[in-house]
Amino acid sequence: MATVPALLPHRRHNPLTGEWVLCSPHRATRPWQGQQEAVARDTRPAHDPNCYLCARNRRANGATNPDYRDTFVFENDFRALLDEETAGEGASTPLLSRAPVRGTCRVICFSPRHDLTLARMETAGIVRVIETWQAESAELGRRYRWVQVFENKGAVMGCSNPHPHGQVWAMDCLPTLPGAEDHQQRAYHATHGRPLLLDYVQLELERGERVVWHNDDWAVLVPYWATWPFETLLLPRFPVARLPDLGAAPRESLATALQAVLRRYDALFQTDFPYSMGWHGAPFDDQPAAPWQLHAHFYPPLLRSATVKKFMVGYELLGEAQRDITPEVAAARLREIQP
Numbered sequence: 001m002a003t004v005p006a007l008l009p010h011r012r013h014n015p016l017t018g019e020w021v022l023c024s025p026h027r028a029t030r031p032w033q034g035q036q037e038a039v040a041r042d043t044r045p046a047h048d049p050n051c052y053l054c055a056r057n058r059r060a061n062g063a064t065n066p067d068y069r070d071t072f073v074f075e076n077d078f079r080a081l082l083d084e085e086t087a088g089e090g091a092s093t094p095l096l097s098r099a100p101v102r103g104t105c106r107v108i109c110f111s112p113r114h115d116l117t118l119a120r121m122e123t124a125g126i127v128r129v130i131e132t133w134q135a136e137s138a139e140l141g142r143r144y145r146w147v148q149v150f151e152n153k154g155a156v157m158g159c160s161n162p163h164p165h166g167q168v169w170a171m172d173c174l175p176t177l178p179g180a181e182d183h184q185q186r187a188y189h190a191t192h193g194r195p196l197l198l199d200y201v202q203l204e205l206e207r208g209e210r211v212v213w214h215n216d217d218w219a220v221l222v223p224y225w226a227t228w229p230f231e232t233l234l235l236p237r238f239p240v241a242r243l244p245d246l247g248a249a250p251r252e253s254l255a256t257a258l259q260a261v262l263r264r265y266d267a268l269f270q271t272d273f274p275y276s277m278g279w280h281g282a283p284f285d286d287q288p289a290a291p292w293q294l295h296a297h298f299y300p301p302l303l304r305s306a307t308v309k310k311f312m313v314g315y316e317l318l319g320e321a322q323r324d325i326t327p328e329v330a331a332a333r334l335r336e337i338q339p
Helices: 025-029 123-141 176-192 196-207 248-268 327-336
Strands: 010-013 020-023 072-075 103-109 146-153 165-171 211-214 218-221 232-236 275-280 295-299 302-305 321-323
Touching: 103 123, 123 146, 123 165, 123 248, 176 196, 196 211, 196 218, 196 232, 211 248, 211 327, 218 248, 232 248, 248 327
Parallel strands: 020 321
Antiparallel strands: 010 020, 072 103, 103 165, 146 165, 146 275, 211 218, 218 232, 232 295, 275 295
């Protein structure tokens, strides 16, 4: 029997990084005999006396958290980066190169509530989180070239503490993935005179097949080149290069956009949906920011249910990213959910 054209394997190009992803939609119909796990029930209290992120509790380094009422930011007790100068070391061979790096890492508790994820917060609370993202980005951007705001949610994504929180890392160089986005966006802008992602979000809104949700300011979509099964991209519909550039009105509508995508995730498999998310914006350097468009990536690992995850193994590690469920099918499933 001939394969339906829509189910034929093909590759899709990611213009934001220059990479490719293999799509194999015909495989989505195969039976699953892989790992199954019990769904973990969320029974967290509003305050956990043993949690080192809750208000008034002692952290691992001996410091005591204040009795905070909104967001709370502190230097990570186990930082991956140090803000002190490090001595550079010349390479004796190009095969053994190294470079010094300077930076810092901070933790952002979204609220004092141990049981309150971003998806469950009211709009006003999410706005305060956005304002904290902005303030941290602006302050650290005066000292460092790259500021990375992100959240790892769920133990499966390596989150070591269930208290809802995110992180912000800052460093004096451009990391690999933002560096690829920087190159691609500048090349597109040099040719077309417009931001790549501003043209892209307009194209997706016109076609509609991968759009999950949108309002006047923001759009949530499954990108054409998505790697993870229910990966989404959160994009502004107006030109804006960095988080600190957002004014009051787009901040409010961004909070609504975050609710739209995160509550759909939780409703998709009726579970506290794990993911890694993060913001990419123009570096804080002397290069023109016009080619850049602010955006947020959401990378959730769940594939078929609350207990079946997508793993990057085999071909993905040795060749290139591969997916079975198409972005169009994933977008339709998320779009149809009424959180």
